[in-house]
Amino acid sequence: MGYRQFSNGLARVIYDDALVGADCEKLFQRDWLEANSGGATVERGTAVMFEHNGVALVFKQYHRGGLAGRLVEKTYLYSRLENTRVWREFNMLRQMRALGLPVPRPAAARCVSVPPLAYRAALITERVPDSKNLTEVLCAHPLDNASWEKLGQLIARFHRNNVYHADLNASNILLTGSGDFYLIDFDKGVIRNTLSAKEARSNVSRLRRSLDKLQGRHTPFHFSEDNWQALEKGYAAGE
Structure with missing residues (x-):
């Protein structure tokens, strides 16, 4: 039990296997999300609430702002996986929870390389109940x-x-x-x-x-x- 990582082509996924399984990459797919979230639309600035295996979760897609955001809305300049916004937020949540701070539990993160230097990403966290x-x-x-x-x-x-x-x-x-x-x-x-x-x-x-x-x-x-x-x-x- 713990945090695990895997690669699938250009995609890298990290996940908490106490919350989601090794098949968690499907949770990042638009069609699956829209079918399993009561018809919610996966769009900019919108958190998507859904349940998977009895666990209440929240999906967030990263977006660029400003002029660059209008041109390449979902991609970011890629250097190292550890420096991507999604990996940094996932690990920051882990650190804060270890400090006993009240933040959502990170469930999974996915980063997809968009050659030559860009990436797109999304984060899934456990929903804070009630x-x-x-x-x-x-x-x-x-x-x-x-x-x-x-x-x-x-x-x-x-x-x-x-x-x-x-x-x-x-x-x-x-x-x-x-x-x-x-x-x-x-x-x-x-x-x-x-x-x-x-x-x-x-x-x-x-x-x-x-x-x-x-x-x-x-x-x-x-x-x-x-x-x-x-x-x-x-x-x-x-x-």
């Missing part, structure tokens, strides 16, 4: 300040472990029915030898900008300055 992202939660109802403090403490805990989240926004924070927070989507994230105070603060500031933007976009959206001060209080206590 959870919604913070955007969905705050559109539905407010959180008490104790929950905001708890979230601040959690972010500080990641920072104490030198974790830099490249896109800490409300949609990348999950809240379970039992009141536990998880962080997700660590694409372009990194575990530093030492996380600088500037990087840590940039994570917190990015979350604030996300919440402010969502408040202007959604009515209702249950977020107040008092909530933010509670998060800052929790963060300071957790540093």
Whole structure:
């Protein structure tokens, strides 16, 4: 039982054999996903939820942004497998779980070489049970300040472990029915030898900008300055 790898032509796959089997490459195929996810469309920026052998999973395809993204949407410059975004995120999730941090369990990753120098990739993680992202939660109802403090403490805990989240926004924070927070989507994230105070603060500031933007976009959206001060209080206590 553990993490295993195999090659299939130009494709390389790593997987957790406690969650998925050696036939897991089929889970990355568009036709299989669409047939086994209630008809979900596999497209840019959309997480696909599905079940396999009784395990709830989430599929994510990597996409390029900007002008390059419009030209070669699903491919990236390839150097070494270990440097690809998908391999880095898969292994970062493994490391964070070993540190006891609340992140999804990585189930499988697939990287396909596109000669001469490009690749395309996708990641599958275990779904966090009974959870919604913070955007969905705050559109539905407010959180008490104790929950905001708890979230601040959690972010500080990641920072104490030198974790830099490249896109800490409300949609990348999950809240379970039992009141536990998880962080997700660590694409372009990194575990530093030492996380600088500037990087840590940039994570917190990015979350604030996300919440402010969502408040202007959604009515209702249950977020107040008092909530933010509670998060800052929790963060300071957790540093």
